[in-house]
Amino acid sequence: MLAIKGLQLTKRELRNVSTGIDLSVPSYEDASSPKRVQFYHVVVISRLVHFKRGEHSSEDVVQFMVQRKYSDFEQLQENLLQSHPELALPPLPKWNVWFLNEDDLEDRKVSFDSLLKKLAR
Secondary structure, three states: OOOOOOOOOOOEEEEEEOOOOOEEEEEEEEEOOOOOEEEEEEEEOOOHHHHOOOOOOOOOOOOEEEEOOOHHHHHHHHHHHHHHHOOOOOOOOOOOOOOOOOOHHHHHHHHHHHHHHHHHH
């Protein structure tokens, strides 16, 4: 069983009942570092036993959040396409090391959210 920080019961309705997991990327933040790194907040809502603790029932829905960088999404997509080349995944936005404005960051968030929502179906 995974040790998940911030795991809590939720009353939120599970949208993907057939898969038992909802994934979303509702926000991002700049990391406090000399390099301008953004962390994208991935919210997981699930009834899957892999995410639960011993005190949770099979009907319980849990929620937690993890932070991921652009490179994490890039690696995920690369791994998925290598093992499942038939997948039609949405393209990731271009990686720009020199300059990102708020529109670029929002585009990334939307792209990452689309990717995870497709995978959760």
